Amino acid sequence: MTANKGNIELTKVSKVYPNGVVGLKDINLKINRGEFVMIVGLSGSGKSTLLRAINRLHDVSEGQILIDGQDITKASGDKLHKIRRSAAMIFQNYNLVKTSSVYRNVMSGRVGYYPAWKGALGLFTKEDQELAAANLDRVNLLDKYYVKARDLSGGQQQRVGIARALMQEPSVILADEPVSGLDPKTTKVVMNDLKKLNEEDGMTIILNVHSIGLALKYASRIVGLKNGQIVYDKPIAEVDKRDFKEIYREAGDDSSDAADDAEEA
Numbered sequence: 001m002t003a004n005k006g007n008i009e010l011t012k013v014s015k016v017y018p019n020g021v022v023g024l025k026d027i028n029l030k031i032n033r034g035e036f037v038m039i040v041g042l043s044g045s046g047k048s049t050l051l052r053a054i055n056r057l058h059d060v061s062e063g064q065i066l067i068d069g070q071d072i073t074k075a076s077g078d079k080l081h082k083i084r085r086s087a088a089m090i091f092q093n094y095n096l097v098k099t100s101s102v103y104r105n106v107m108s109g110r111v112g113y114y115p116a117w118k119g120a121l122g123l124f125t126k127e128d129q130e131l132a133a134a135n136l137d138r139v140n141l142l143d144k145y146y147v148k149a150r151d152l153s154g155g156q157q158q159r160v161g162i163a164r165a166l167m168q169e170p171s172v173i174l175a176d177e178p179v180s181g182l183d184p185k186t187t188k189v190v191m192n193d194l195k196k197l198n199e200e201d202g203m204t205i206i207l208n209v210h211s212i213g214l215a216l217k218y219a220s221r222i223v224g225l226k227n228g229q230i231v232y233d234k235p236i237a238e239v240d241k242r243d244f245k246e247i248y249r250e251a252g253d254d255s256s257d258a259a260d261d262a263e264e265a
């Protein structure tokens with residue numbers, strides 16, 4: 001990964017879905033290389049919309065998103081592919097092809113580097129095959145190389161998702177609730193894999209999460225969303241557990257489970 005990559009800047013970003021629902025409203029957010037930003041907020045507050053906007057899984061209605069100075073909101077064709085490569089996505093439901101081998105799934109993270117026909121035929125270079133093995137090794141799954149994705153546990157599938165993301169040689173990892181549905185022990189393994197990438201490779205991580213406890217444990221900075229707007233943004237050293245009461249308070253509510261989770265964390 002090239003040094004000094006991994007910077008994201010959103011300016012006045014809004015997203016209105018075709019049905020009129022406001023997903024994001026006037027978001028200004030600057031994230032620097034090497035930050036581990038955890039995005040918290042109630043269900044429906046816009047966390048997924050934000051991550052999907054950053055690597056253009058959907059278009060925004062207004063505003064600009066720069067990844068290492070390049071505007072992804074306006075790019076098309078080859079330029080869009082190149083910008084998108086630097087921000088790899090990890091999904092809550094892993095998004096693996098369940099009937100394919102671990103190796104094929106990991107390799108699919110590399111297809112953006114090949115002409116479509118070569119990718120479709122699986123004509124990958126020896127170097128890239130070695131890279132796939134090395135990335136699987138990083139998440140301790142080299143022994144699962146030939147195993148079909150459907151025969152792995154949830155945590156193992158998510159780690160294949162991480163290895164696939166690494167094939168893009170990204171400077172940013174966007175993780176949309178990557179550990180919801182995993183038990184505490186497996187959650188720890190996946191979170192520690194991400195932490196390692198952050199600390200050892202300086203990768204920027206932006207991760208949506210429901211658990212305040214996890215945010216407090218892993219984040220270098222916590223951003224809170226409410227109704228599509230940023231209502232909270234602090235480095236971890238300045239975070240006070242009591243802050244979350246407000247982020248998680250629904251209209252007319254006095255308390256919330258997530259805020260209680262924060263109190264207990």
Ligand SMILES: Nc1ncnc2c1ncn2[C@@H]1O[C@H](COP(=O)(O)OP(=O)(O)OP(=O)(O)O)[C@@H](O)[C@H]1O
Binds near residue numbers: 048
């Ligand atoms: N494809 C869509 N079409 C219309 N509205 C959408 C669409 N996707 C999301 N929304 C709406 O946009 C708002 C933000 O949704 P989003 O999924 O970003 O929230 P979230 O914070 O990620 O929620 P969760 O924690 O439940 O995943 C919600 O009101 C949601 O209903």
